[in-house]
Amino acid sequence: MENYSIEIYQPKFKSIWDAFVSQSKNATFLFQRDFMEYHQHRFEDFSLMLFKNGILVGLLPANRAGDKLYSHQGLTYGGLLLSADIKFDTVLRSFELLLKFLSELHIQSLSIKDIPTIYHRLPSEEARYLYYILNAQLEKREVLSVIDTSQKLKFSRSRREGIKRAQKHHLRVVNDDDFKAVWNSILKPNLDTKHNVTPVHSLKEILYLKDRFPDNIKQFNVYHEGQIVAGATIFETPRVAHCQYISGNADKNTLGSLDVLHDYLINEVYAEKRYFDFGSSNENDGKNINYGLQFWKEGFGARTITQDFYIIETKNHNKLNGVLS
Incomplete structure (x- = not known):
């Protein structure tokens, strides 16, 4: 029984x-x-x-x-x-x-x-x-933008041009786990200015989680002439690398900082992961999609899955x- x-x-x-x-x-x-x-x-x-x-x-x-x-x-x-x-x-x-x-x-x-x-x-x-x-x-x-790394699509022209600009400006991408620098100088100011919100995780909380899950939570930052200009916080799971936070300073388009950062993540660091997940571009409780953000993610070859x-x-x-x- x-x-x-x-x-x-x-x-x-x-x-x-x-x-x-x-x-x-x-x-x-x-x-x-x-x-x-x-x-x-x-x-x-x-x-x-x-x-x-x-x-x-x-x-x-x-x-x-x-x-x-x-x-x-x-x-x-x-x-x-x-x-x-x-x-x-x-x-x-x-x-x-x-x-x-x-x-x-x-x-x-x-x-x-x-x-x-x-x-x-x-x-x-x-x-x-x-x-x-x-x-x-x-x-x-909601819609999530995901790359299936077993069937990668070619980056769009605008993303490739961004990578070239980054190379011209000699940007440097490193996994230095400097959460404080990106939280205080880029992520928090951007969220406050654009959306009047704060990150889901405070700096204290993300440092706490990094300490307990060092192999799952990583911070990749981009530097120009010694100054931080962009960063991405990645949550790693067995099959997926997920972008928890992505943020760049006001010069991100001129420098191509986010483009070179994600080229590095997708094609080098996480090339062997089955999926690279950019997360949602939804707004208004799922009823709208931020077109510019969706366009940018699709430029790397990301395509849509849903979360119910x-x-x-x-x-x-x-x-x-x-x-x-």
Whole structure:
């Protein structure tokens, strides 16, 4: 007789949680507890652990806000994290248990921002099929600009010209992990001037995360005559190099600083990664796309994939009863 059970995450489970994440077929380092908890004061953690016959088979990194549960609002993506050898029926029963558990706690909805498939180490779309059965509401869809490095496209003329300008000005690109320089002199001023916002991660937070994930978080900066002129913060996962932050000073077009930086990242540093992810160019809650930003990313050969955001009513858990015939 198969026995399914669920536990609310507690600090005593940290080593078990982290070990599972490292072996999961669709998780990345963003789900390690040290990453999730750098901003724990902002969220009420309500992460869940799913067991089958006493063996951990799934995790749901999550936070609670009243009668709503979110696949952690402090993370770029989320949802059900699965073991490498899990089979469909186990995902089905586990998810049914999870929704029933939430319903009995009077949590009315579960919001999930899907993990883009490029981050999956193995096929991992079982839950996405279940969203259909559960009549999940598609709340939002964003576009991500991604390069498949196994089928690279030629850089556009404007990007190639930018690289030539950078070479003419003798720009230097280095992985010096100088977060402070780019945060204080370029990134923060740019975000403040253009969007009246601050970086998602404060300088203190990104340094904290770099200290705990030195092999996953890297800072590449561009220098002109000894002065920093541009930078990119990269989050590395097994299959993907993701640009978390990209920023250049007012001379970026004249110098070609961002063009030479990404030429270096795409064709040298991360040439062996399967994907290079520029992230989203969406605005207005996904309803608009910043054309100039999208045009710039596509100039490197990036093309579009999507990331979906769903809302599931927990009371619909009984819709999963008759899926297997």
